[in-house]
Amino acid sequence: MNTQAIGGMPEITYNFAYLDEQTKRMIRRAILKAIAIPGYQVPFAAREMPMPYGWGTGGVQVTAAVLGRDDVLKVIDQGADDTTNAVAIRGFFEKTAGVATTTSTTEATIIQTRHRVPETALGENQILVYQVPIPEPLRFLEPRETETRQLHALAEYGLMHVKLYEDIARHGHIATTYAYPVEVAGRYVMDPSPIPKFDNPKLDDCPALQLFGAGREKRIYAIPPHTKVRSLDFEDHPFRVQKFAKPCALCAATGVYLDEVILDDRGGRMFVCSDTDYCNTRQEAGHRGEMGVPAESASSDVMPGLNPGIHAVPPGHPVQGVDGRVKSGHDGVPVESGREGDAS
Amino acid sequence: MYVAAKGGEKAIRNAHALLAKRRRGNRNLPSIGLDQIAQQLTLAVDRVMAEGSLYDVELAALAVKQARGDLIEAIFLIRAFRTTLPRFGYAKPLDTAGMQVRRRVSATYKDLPGGQLLGPTFDYTHRLLDTSLGQGGVGGEGHEGHAPATQPETSVEAEPMPRVTDLLGREGLIEGAPEDDGTEPFDLTRAPVSFPVDRSTRLQALARGDEGYLLALGYSTQRGYARSHPFVGEIRFGDVEVIFEAPELGFELSLGTVQITECQTVNQFKGSATTPPQFTRGYGLVFGQCERKAMSMALVERALRWQELGEEPGAPAQDEEFVLSHCDNVQATGFVEHLKLPHYVDFQAELDLVRRMRAEHEEERREAGLKEAAE
Numbered sequence: 001m002n003t004q005a006i007g008g009m010p011e012i013t014y015n016f017a018y019l020d021e022q023t024k025r026m027i028r029r030a031i032l033k034a035i036a037i038p039g040y041q042v043p044f045a046a047r048e049m050p051m052p053y054g055w056g057t058g059g060v061q062v063t064a065a066v067l068g069r070d071d072v073l074k075v076i077d078q079g080a081d082d083t084t085n086a087v088a089i090r091g092f093f094e095k096t097a098g099v100a101t102t103t104s105t106t107e108a109t110i111i112q113t114r115h116r117v118p119e120t121a122l123g124e125n126q127i128l129v130y131q132v133p134i135p136e137p138l139r140f141l142e143p144r145e146t147e148t149r150q151l152h153a154l155a156e157y158g159l160m161h162v163k164l165y166e167d168i169a170r171h172g173h174i175a176t177t178y179a180y181p182v183e184v185a186g187r188y189v190m191d192p193s194p195i196p197k198f199d200n201p202k203l204d205d206c207p208a209l210q211l212f213g214a215g216r217e218k219r220i221y222a223i224p225p226h227t228k229v230r231s232l233d234f235e236d237h238p239f240r241v242q243k244f245a246k247p248c249a250l251c252a253a254t255g256v257y258l259d260e261v262i263l264d265d266r267g268g269r270m271f272v273c274s275d276t277d278y279c280n281t282r283q284e285a286g287h288r289g290e291m292g293v294p295a296e297s298a299s300s301d302v303m304p305g306l307n308p309g310i311h312a313v314p315p316g317h318p319v320q321g322v323d324g325r326v327k328s329g330h331d332g333v334p335v336e337s338g339r340e341g342d343a344s
Numbered sequence: 345m346y347v348a349a350k351g352g353e354k355a356i357r358n359a360h361a362l363l364a365k366r367r368r369g370n371r372n373l374p375s376i377g378l379d380q381i382a383q384q385l386t387l388a389v390d391r392v393m394a395e396g397s398l399y400d401v402e403l404a405a406l407a408v409k410q411a412r413g414d415l416i417e418a419i420f421l422i423r424a425f426r427t428t429l430p431r432f433g434y435a436k437p438l439d440t441a442g443m444q445v446r447r448r449v450s451a452t453y454k455d456l457p458g459g460q461l462l463g464p465t466f467d468y469t470h471r472l473l474d475t476s477l478g479q480g481g482v483g484g485e486g487h488e489g490h491a492p493a494t495q496p497e498t499s500v501e502a503e504p505m506p507r508v509t510d511l512l513g514r515e516g517l518i519e520g521a522p523e524d525d526g527t528e529p530f531d532l533t534r535a536p537v538s539f540p541v542d543r544s545t546r547l548q549a550l551a552r553g554d555e556g557y558l559l560a561l562g563y564s565t566q567r568g569y570a571r572s573h574p575f576v577g578e579i580r581f582g583d584v585e586v587i588f589e590a591p592e593l594g595f596e597l598s599l600g601t602v603q604i605t606e607c608q609t610v611n612q613f614k615g616s617a618t619t620p621p622q623f624t625r626g627y628g629l630v631f632g633q634c635e636r637k638a639m640s641m642a643l644v645e646r647a648l649r650w651q652e653l654g655e656e657p658g659a660p661a662q663d664e665e666f667v668l669s670h671c672d673n674v675q676a677t678g679f680v681e682h683l684k685l686p687h688y689v690d691f692q693a694e695l696d697l698v699r700r701m702r703a704e705h706e707e708e709r710r711e712a713g714l715k716e717a718a719e
Binding site for chain 1: 352353355356402406420423424425426427428430533534535536537538539540665669674675677678679680681682685686687688689690692693694695696697700701704
């Protein structure tokens, strides 16, 4: 950081990607250690960032540490590039690092995400950076860090299995639908961050490097490329992912994670892709869902400053396009699939 | 519709423009100067410096202004700036016995060397709203003729003011202050904390901890949750010199003075097999004049020492991991407020599960009903 006196107050300028090089070095060392011990939570000296704790400071620090001038950055929150916090973080790196940004999953070299893994398969030249609120998968079973560190050291994960078993005994299901625990490389049980368990299978044998940053809790962990990642389950209760009964209303995609959008106060709702880039790409390729908009009118509603366009649905347009009512009820409700999503 | 309302850069820009407008308020009124904030909202500025862990009056005043008076937001601004500053080294320990004292009270002695000095305090004021402060004209505070009839503020320099704990220490009645073994202190802003921590790390965390949180925890120790029979041995507030020894130069130099509040409590200790009965200490040290915080810190600090003093554990204020993990208001406010970020992906997953479980529940009830009817 440099200061230069202008008027009464010093002008403040910051290093490339905000963090000073010594701090980046410290973070890179933590990342290397995390890669060397897949799934292990490496403590690191997280800095106070100019955005609130809990809003992605861990992910931002990891991204800042691995970001180079030639990188192309994509930032998503809830799968979408246009959610406010994703916009704010992307703007932060545009401002402090001046790197190219994109909304395209395939063009990006670094993707910072909150709560989703992109639907498009990642490649070996990509890094996926997850924002993590609570890195400790055992935290809600044992609040003390001193205890949980010991449990990890001993690979004593009985607590977690008991919890999952109790879910089944009580509800007939494992009641964990997101932040579903995984075992990495046959050793550490890890919190995949609050992604829906739908995304868990994508972590397994992924060609991209996956880095997880928790700023407030000062932890970094990693899944190196092509690492075995298994969602915890039981022989008689295998891991299953959510499956939606209907395809995306805009691009007709199936086998993807959908957002439920409430259309009115009479039960009308639609299901659309949570991954906006995936949905846009499909629409551009000519795929149309039951409420899809013709290509010409869709392009007119592109968010300013974003390229390619974010799928902003014209207000009221698709609703009235289908008799002003969207069919709702049980056919819209997602159902649990069989084994097809099983990670193992 | 909602998909379109997800946000976007324009919405954020507009929100920030609106914030700037609201911050400025009515443009027919003059903008507040940083000197006005620093001079007239001194205690707000002090709190921002203390919990922001950065002693800079002007920047703290700027932060208060920029944050529209939201002190936790101002603390956050200061912290985010502080974290970018390089470290040159460690100052020598502050000599609070050599403080230029502006206020000093002891609750354990009626009189003592250096005397009691009330200084600028709200204590003993009648909390009656003073409407004259709201008047700008003749007779009001803004008028030049309106000056409180007091002696000019003086600091007592003539007589030395030994710390009460030092006086007790001469008789061996109170535990000694820990020796400075010369090792560099742990810096919790530069390294991750791992529990259990040493006393200096605890004190660091408490010194930048939230005033309200420490107040509540300190209060709880007075109400029986880890009672430690505290007396305020002394509270002192004033200016101390910061001395830095630059290795390249080979001599000490003064970097200037900072204002701090120090509180030392004198607490009961029954003694053990190896230690005769003696008083123990709780310690609080805060930038600026923040007495409430310094006292609360001393109470909590003392409660956290239960293990080394062989006391019964079990109260919230004694739980090191709990107390220290939650005392930072910048961390706390960030994580609490992140709940307003979108969570609809996870919520969708929960919706799905609840709907499915409700459908199964309905099914089971219907089957049970059919069975009953058949019997």
